[in-house]
Amino acid sequence: MHIIFFICFLNIFITFIGSEPTCDEILPKELKQEIQSYQAIVDRIIKEVLSGGYQNKTYDELALFTDTFGSRIAGSDNLENAIDYTLKKLQNIGLENVHGEKVDVPHWVRGFESAELIQPRHQKLNMLSLGYSVGTPPEGITAEVVVFRSFEEMYVNAAYAKNKIVVFNEKYTTYGETVEYRSKSASYAAHYGALAVLIASVTPFSLDTPHTGMQSYMDNVTQIPAACITHADAHMLARMQKRKTKLVIKLIMSAQNLPNRVSRNVIADITGNQYPSNVVIVSGHIDSWDVGQGAMDDGGGAFISWNALGLLKKLGLRARRTIRSILWTSEEFGLIGAAAYFKSFDIKSINLIMESDLGTFKPLGFDFAGNLKSSCIAQEILKLFKSIDLTYFKKSSSNSVGSDIELWTRVGVPGISLKTLDEKYFWFHHTNADTMDVENPNELDLCTAVFAATSYVAADLSINFPQQINNTLVDIMRQKQKTPLAPPQ
């Protein structure tokens, strides 16, 4: 009996000390009521996109933009022309503080590329070189192939990699896990003397679709050419190898890392009428890969970010704090634009930072980073979107959400990454299939409304979102971000 009492007591004690206070306990009643008082404004914003003059506007603007400029890789004229166009557009709709902030960005060019199986038979292998990859000699690399399922399998059979084209036929689990193969295979395989590396594209589904993306060379390894092939071809090569068939591939890549160029983060504000130096940021990135048209990654995110301000402007809504739209440049080559802004702009003056870079499908809610109280405020704001079924809320345990904004959330700035019905996101990601066909006018409208209303409420509240800045981490991270970021030699 004593033992049982003791266990019961222990349980109660653990429950007591282990449980976080609830949002009901944390948020003063008055604050909750204050947030609830924004319901009419939120409804007005939603009505404007669903049946008012802003209906279909984000889609139409994005279609015109992608149709006009196509893809917008860092370092390209396309990107800079698209930025000029956007700056003009933001000025025209009457936003404030519209300007580009210069950033040195990498200038990698794909050039001609081809991969062909030439033994046991001839077959073109659909492929895309990876960002920062070096090219092959002009005559290409023709070499025997070895296929590995994993890094582990390569380590165990390291001798087979020497002087070969290494193919990784890795299994897709999640993007976060599997992308390691795209980013590190070249360095790892080079370590064992491989001549080039071809990776199964990082996607759960493919229609003969190769996916590009960034890879990084580690120090002290030979920089070898790296590209993605399709799932189907990687599987075929693996089957052939299993049958002991000798495989030879001819790979030609004229990819090059050229000197850096100057690009710009695009910035536009609706200046706050009480605390203009305190800002709520809504953001997406304006650069894309050089395949497809960057309509999804991240045309949608960028366009809901500036249209959110356009919508507020149209409705005459000016908050107490400044609402800032930032369209980051050169996200795809390593968050280059965001890193420059992270170094240059006062972190403490950022009240809340928001991003959309995982698609602008039907909005579901927020992926949130920040401390408990700020999380409770965000959850209370989320309740204002009941009419359009926003219920998803997830607080990151590692203070890490989004891509560009992760720089801030990791050091303690409250952040929201827009969560949408993104099940197919990685089908289109970094491919020629990233076109306006992925986008839907109504879904874009809803995303615009969510960004507009959330940023407005956050910027207008009587209190700031509670920050918890880790200054040591800020210093470390600021030092880590080289500006200008040198392309690999």
Next chain:
Amino acid sequence: MHIIFFICFLNIFITFIGSEPTCDEILPKELKQEIQSYQAIVDRIIKEVLSGGYQNKTYDELALFTDTFGSRIAGSDNLENAIDYTLKKLQNIGLENVHGEKVDVPHWVRGFESAELIQPRHQKLNMLSLGYSVGTPPEGITAEVVVFRSFEEMYVNAAYAKNKIVVFNEKYTTYGETVEYRSKSASYAAHYGALAVLIASVTPFSLDTPHTGMQSYMDNVTQIPAACITHADAHMLARMQKRKTKLVIKLIMSAQNLPNRVSRNVIADITGNQYPSNVVIVSGHIDSWDVGQGAMDDGGGAFISWNALGLLKKLGLRARRTIRSILWTSEEFGLIGAAAYFKSFDIKSINLIMESDLGTFKPLGFDFAGNLKSSCIAQEILKLFKSIDLTYFKKSSSNSVGSDIELWTRVGVPGISLKTLDEKYFWFHHTNADTMDVENPNELDLCTAVFAATSYVAADLSINFPQQINNTLVDIMRQKQKTPLAPPQ
């Protein structure tokens, strides 16, 4: 009151004369019992693929085949090498009457092809020329573009087609409806003076995927080049036109119709031990398009057709009638191999003809063509597959199922087209994505088992499937099928 009585009587009368008798009324109890008595054999066949020596065999054979030969377009060495290999394989597993039956087939070659938007900006348009299409002059055709949503829109705006590259941005409804745009656009647009035609690929879903397929030139029109582009690009061109943007495309196609070549239908039997001249046919086509690897269209169908016989052979199951596997040649260019067999082989001796050419996904049941009594027999056979959830049964109202076998079902031969979970079939159809990635070992096993067991029961029953041959139609259709089929001039 009199009126009401009369109406009631009329209703009863209509119901009486209008209603078909049920299968319970049609099938003698003894026949139902006879069919049910095959349950043990069907179960044995299913067990052999699910956990016996035949497990994964169809998949492994098909993977080896597609990896070895790749695509197999009519007229190609690839196809003839694949046929030689298959004939040898069928002999090796001990099938009987293994031989190829010669057929003259078209020899269309794709050659180099490219389409590029050159105004308002440069963008490569992913495309595939269509079968039987002529090419462009070597320097290509560079011309202004007009986009139509439908044939109707072209008729109303016919003057705009003259000297243009006509783009059809048709809406996908069903394959059967939408494929009209692929097969007829060139002739229709040429009638109005178009220089070439580009059609949105015939598919409900695309990842930048162009789809090829056959088109036909009508008599008395200029034969103009015809190709499919992607949905996304057709949509983009339509948006640009709507904005009054001038569109110019440069199209280069070196497609050519070369002189016919000789191919072969592949035939193999398990000869019947009582009525050897009466046959049950299981079939798929061995040719494919020249893109992808023809694993789904129709590698799967062809391979379950011969593995069905392999499986019966392995289990020592020989039926009263002959079970014949036929792998048709040159289906893709207009059922050429089937048409030759339709002319040469006695139609009355075909007891039942089966086909799989809509994918070998999870089997669901039968699409059936034939008279009521034969339909009842097929439904009774279907009940033998309860353990693997086969419940789908649909009797065609037009006696038309399948593609190659439609020649027979339309004149009254009972026919079964295997129905599988084919929701994504047209995503892969006629594209580079038609690879082994579409296929699944277990699903192929189940399809093989269904073909083996169904053909065995049908071939072994005490009675024939009741035919209802329309001899006039046979004569008309035999005359209509020219052999050799001349390529368009």
